[in-house]
Amino acid sequence: MQLLSWIIFPAVCLMLITCPSHESLKENTDSKAFKQLITQAESYVKEETTPPDAYLQKFDQDENVQLLKAALNQIGYDLELSDFYDEELTWAVTDFQIQSENASISGIYDEATKEELLSYFKEDKNIEPGEGLAHPPEEPEVTEAGTEVVGNPYDELALVNKSFALPENYIPEDLMVPDVPFPFTEDLPKKYMRENAAHALEDLFDAAEDAGLELFAQSGYRSYDRQVEVFSANASQHGEDYANTFSARPGESEHQTGLAMDVTSAEVNLELVTEFGETEEGKWLAENAPEFGFIIRFPEGKEDITGYQYEPWHVRYVGEKAAKYVTEKGITFEEYIEQFDK
Secondary structure, eight states: OHHHHHHHHHHHHHHHHHOOSHHHHHHHHHSHHHHHHHHHHHHHHHHHOOOOSSOBOTTOBSHHHHHHHHHHHHTTOOOOOOSBOOHHHHHHHHHHHHHSSSOOSSSOBOHHHHHHHHHHHHTTOOOOTTSSSOOOOSSOOBOTTOOEEOSOTTOTTOOOSSSEEOOTTOOOTTEEOOSSOOSOOSOOGGGOEEHHHHHHHHHHHHHHHHTTOOOEEEEOOOOHHHHHHHHHHHHHHHOHHHHTTTSOOTTOOGGGGTOEEEEEOGGGTTOOOGGGGGSHHHHHHHHHGGGGTEEEEEOTTOHHHHSSOOEEEEEEEOOHHHHHHHHHHTOOHHHHHHHHOO
8 A cells, every 4th residue: 555655665675775685685574573564564554544534525636535545445445545536436435335334325425434434443444345335347337228327326426317327226225205395195205315315305495494485395216117117108108209308218317316306386286397497486496405415407408418308396416515516607417527527
């Protein structure tokens, strides 16, 4: 590891200078004293390398990212010590979270993940990389339609669209029902969202209520199999090409991520229609959603980029940092990913 080499390298150089021959060098490196030096160096590095006290996510770039990579390397990973939060680090964090007891699975380095990592240091434990989430293959899998399959579906910043599909068997492990109004009472799968998104939606709806507005959650999580039914019905009625302007093919729906929710109001009879964007609720949602980590995923005028019609009712959870950036810049999630993905 790079940090370890900074300590061991000077010691080896000293031996090269002081040892008159190859034989004596070999004797020194085989010696008990040299092995003890290595052990002490390893112990020193582990003591000095601690998980950073920072909130970090994909595309961040600073010294804390490098510290996080060094900390993960100490428990068994082999990450290049750059200062950029790349896909490789996102995979490692996700894999670690899946193998941990108390961290939420998101690919984001948060307080709970830091505490879990600290416990590994305190207990001197190591991890088996890839045991929780297999390392994405060098050559991505593709669907029958030729769409690239997302290697890390747990990533809260995963791009899911007509170019990137979720695995057919992906079902989020942390689905829950947010405590918000629904226009139906049945316990249906579409009430569910992933935990972080669900709590953020609760805060969003509370803020809307404080503003004197009433929002309703209409449709959240949707399984791959359910999307097969939905898209087949739309394709039968409208033709596959036209249907794909407003309905996603199986695997390509954000609803399968558990991070999306369709929102409506009584002003449009609880329907999912573009007129919702002209209501007080729709305008408030577009303006305030980023404060709670949501974006209007399919904005007006960006159909050629997103591949879908304008949907003022469809919000996607991406976290506050990304949501504010996307909204302030007036860009799509596709453009955000393209801008930062290196």
